[in-house]
Amino acid sequence: MSVQPDRQIADMEGGSALPRKNGELVFDAAWEARVFGMTISMHERQLFAWNEFRDELIDEIGEADRTGSDSTYYERWLEAFEHLLLSKGLISQEELAARLEDFESGRRDDAF
Amino acid sequence: MSGNHGDGHHSHPESAVALRARALESLLIEKGLTSSEVVDQVISAYEQDVGPHNGAKVVARAWTDPAFKVRLLADGSAAVAELGFGGALIAVVENTPSVHNLVVCTLCSCYPSALLGLPPTWYKSFAYRSRAVIEPRAVLREFGLELPDSVEVRVWDSSSELRYLVLPERPAGTEGLSEEELAALVTRDAMIGVAKVQATAATAGQAAG
Numbered sequence: 001m002s003v004q005p006d007r008q009i010a011d012m013e014g015g016s017a018l019p020r021k022n023g024e025l026v027f028d029a030a031w032e033a034r035v036f037g038m039t040i041s042m043h044e045r046q047l048f049a050w051n052e053f054r055d056e057l058i059d060e061i062g063e064a065d066r067t068g069s070d071s072t073y074y075e076r077w078l079e080a081f082e083h084l085l086l087s088k089g090l091i092s093q094e095e096l097a098a099r100l101e102d103f104e105s106g107r108r109d110d111a112f
Numbered sequence: 113m114s115g116n117h118g119d120g121h122h123s124h125p126e127s128a129v130a131l132r133a134r135a136l137e138s139l140l141i142e143k144g145l146t147s148s149e150v151v152d153q154v155i156s157a158y159e160q161d162v163g164p165h166n167g168a169k170v171v172a173r174a175w176t177d178p179a180f181k182v183r184l185l186a187d188g189s190a191a192v193a194e195l196g197f198g199g200a201l202i203a204v205v206e207n208t209p210s211v212h213n214l215v216v217c218t219l220c221s222c223y224p225s226a227l228l229g230l231p232p233t234w235y236k237s238f239a240y241r242s243r244a245v246i247e248p249r250a251v252l253r254e255f256g257l258e259l260p261d262s263v264e265v266r267v268w269d270s271s272s273e274l275r276y277l278v279l280p281e282r283p284a285g286t287e288g289l290s291e292e293e294l295a296a297l298v299t300r301d302a303m304i305g306v307a308k309v310q311a312t313a314a315t316a317g318q319a320a321g
Contacts, residue, residue: 003150003157010158011230020230024163031133036158037151038137044154047145075129082136091139103135110138 008050009040015061016054019073032074039081048088056080166197167227167277168298170204171309172291175282188277192227199226205268206279207305212259214252214267214305215276216244222270224277228300235304245269255306278303283311 012018019026027033043050060080064071071079085091102108126134140146170192174181184191188202202224205213217223218241223231234240243251248265252258259265268276280302286294301307 003153005158011225017230020163024165024229025158029127029130031127031130033155034137034151035133037154038140038146040154040158041146041150042140044150045145078129078133078136085140090145091143095139096136099139100132100135103131103138108135108138110134110141 003040003044006040006043006050009043012054015065016057027074028072032077035074035078035081039077042090047090048084052088053080053084056084163229164227164298164300164303165295166192166195167224167300167303168295169195170197170227170277171279171298171303172295174204174279175294176291181279184279197226199224200272201274202227202277203268203274204277204279205266207281207308209281210262211264211266212252212305213276213278214244214248214265215270215278216241216267217270218242218245219269219271222272222275224270224275227277228303232300252306255301257307278305280305280309283309285311 010018025036027036039053042048043053057077057080060076060083061073063069064076082096086093086096099108137146137148137151141148170184173195174184180191180194183194184204185206188204191204192199192202200222205215207213217235221231221236223235225231240251245267248267249259252265270276280298282294283297286297289297297309297311299307299309302309
């Protein structure tokens with residue numbers, strides 16, 4: 001499959017705009033790019049509409065700003081993405097917690 | 113391209129959030145909701161296709177292929193279509209030792225986004241939109257570009273019907289570079305006309321990927 005950038009994602013404005021430098025996307029760590037890629041790949045498969053994710057992201061950014069959180073853009077993105085997956089029933093809180101526990105304890109170590 | 117963004121997987125402690133992202137990807141893959149390959153493709157597509165890369169390729173081609181440059185200046189849209197780039201109608205204006213071109217959209221933020229990606233915030237600001245026309249030399253000075261009085265400054269007003277792209281001057285000392293190496297020197301700002309292209313790579317020192 002060939003992926004073409006989607007303007008409604010690439011051109012988001014305001015607080016939800018993708019971080020850029022010289023017009024190019026900026027990822028400060030590998031995990032940020034992975035989370036970005038996971039989100040868009042699932043949107044491309046029409047598992048959710050982009051507006052649904054963007055609304056979660058805007059809510060998360062608003063909430064973080066209200067509480068004075070120093071979280072980064074992609075930390076908020078990850079939070080929003082997890083909310084959406086849970087609210088859509090695509091994953092459950094239990095399996096997410098169990099998988100995280102597997103990684104924290106070292107029982108699992110799948111590489112990207 | 114794979115996820116070679118610089119932080120390793122096993123050799124040093126991983127941040128809590130990175131671990132959380134990895135656990136989530138593992139779960140989504142296991143549930144068949146995504147795959148590593150598609151995630152790689154998405155990252156690659158967005159990194160390569162968004163931003164000023166396409167415009168930089170057009171400029172580098174014009175610097176290395178005189179016949180293409182003639183076509184580009186005569187009919188910008190047709191020439192960029194030769195390279196596979198579409199989008200709105202484009203007019204290309206050439207910088208020379210005696211003429212410097214600057215692009216603005218006085219009404220809103222018309223911009224050749226198929227070639228340059230998303231416009232920078234300052235391009236959309238009221239200050240730039242009004243001052244670029246009234247006092248272009250002062251604006252250029254604020255961008256760090258001091259032009260001698262002998263250089264004529266031409267300001268072009270992009271609109272929804274026609275968008276302008278500046279063909280910057282090829283810097284001295286780049287005679288031995290390939291088209292691809294030249295493209296890496298060309299910045300967004302140079303194609304808007306608020307900077308010149310420097311002979312050293314603008315991307316040096318940035319993260320890989």
